[in-house]
Amino acid sequence: MSELPTELRYASSHEWARLDDDGLITVGITDHAQEALGDLVFVETPSLDADVEAGDACAVVESVKAASDIYAPVSGVVVDANGRLTDEPELVNTDPYGDGWIMRIKAEDPDLIEELMSAEDYEHMLAEEEDD
Structure with missing residues (x-):
């Protein structure tokens, strides 16, 4: 079973969101999503x-298998993007x-x-998706 932190909120499109102490919302893709995609080779933030x-x-991740859009879980303005992913897209897989x-x-x-x-x-x- 994929890791699933209980303090986060989740979108049906497999993004997670966390309201941080500074009032900003940090967004990524779930462990389930990165496992389904496989090894990421490119992230367009x-x-x-x-x-x-x-x-x-609003973003794209590409693996050796497929490219997938990343969707904004909330409306607002992008104030930061993870620049490390340009050179280290595998961070989405490992963490x-x-x-x-x-x-x-x-x-x-x-x-x-x-x-x-x-x-x-x-x-x-x-679980319902697996049953279908």
């Missing part, structure tokens, strides 16, 4: 100051919830993070 709407594609984060968003309404799934809800969604 979003542009700084880009306006993003919840559910919009998806830590050094492998993708972007930080100044959300229009940080409280909307609560509308994302809990770890338990995300786990149930994954």
Whole structure:
């Protein structure tokens, strides 16, 4: 079973989001998503100051198997992108919830993070996907 930190919130498109003490929301892809993609070879992070709407594609990860869009879990402005991923895309594979984060968003309404799934809800969604 994939690692699933309970303090994070999750989108059905397999991104995780964490409301940090500074009021910004850090975003990455879940352990489940990086396992499904395989070894990442390229990460295109979003542009700084880009306006993003919840559910919009705003970044791309590419593996030896496929390319996949990364979607903003909340609406706001991208204020930081993980520059380390340019030279070390494998950080998403080795530490998806830590050094492998993708972007930080100044959300229009940080409280909307609560509308994302809990770890338990995300786990149930994954189980249902496996049953299909």
